[in-house]
Amino acid sequence: MATEDQEKPGSEQEPEERLEQAAAAESEDGAAELDAGALSEALQQAKDQTLRTQAEMQNLRRRVDRDVENAHKFALEKFVGELLPVVDNLERALAAIDSDEGHLASVREGIELTLKSFHGVLEGHKVKQVEPTGEVFNPDFHQAISMLPNPDVAANTVMEVFQKGYTLNDRLVRPAMVVVSKGSE
Numbered sequence: 001m002a003t004e005d006q007e008k009p010g011s012e013q014e015p016e017e018r019l020e021q022a023a024a025a026e027s028e029d030g031a032a033e034l035d036a037g038a039l040s041e042a043l044q045q046a047k048d049q050t051l052r053t054q055a056e057m058q059n060l061r062r063r064v065d066r067d068v069e070n071a072h073k074f075a076l077e078k079f080v081g082e083l084l085p086v087v088d089n090l091e092r093a094l095a096a097i098d099s100d101e102g103h104l105a106s107v108r109e110g111i112e113l114t115l116k117s118f119h120g121v122l123e124g125h126k127v128k129q130v131e132p133t134g135e136v137f138n139p140d141f142h143q144a145i146s147m148l149p150n151p152d153v154a155a156n157t158v159m160e161v162f163q164k165g166y167t168l169n170d171r172l173v174r175p176a177m178v179v180v181s182k183g184s185e
Helices: 015-028 036-073 077-096 102-124
Strands: 127-130 142-149 158-163 165-168 171-174 176-183
Touching: 077 102, 077 165, 077 171, 102 127, 142 158
Parallel strands: 142 176
Antiparallel strands: 127 165, 158 176, 165 171
């Protein structure tokens, strides 16, 4: 005997509600048999819901693991971005020192060793230089600051690098600032 609250067997209803309604119907009429079809349908719905919940939890774990991995890989991004001007300044200092002057040779050597150790530390943390001279211009890694006509160089080729770019774990930290060839006019 079905109560007024009970829905038809084919309707969308939570499995727990169906079990409760089936139990209520049995308690109202002790001689009434439980509807085997309704119980099996409720059991199947409960199994389906369990499978969906497990799949959702597995997807959530994967997303969290990926987020944690990215956080570890790119935690140094801001710090690296703040250190790059130091590397630039050391490179400018080397370019400014005249190698012919003997009394500056030890200063030059010290700056070269400091710069070399700086590059070693950056490479140890998966920071790589983007040095695109002679390569085809790539807007994902290069920032064009000017374009010059040059018949000796193919169009859209990097002719000169004003500032090197850097990547951290293959993610761009700073684009290389470059001069690009227009080709011949």
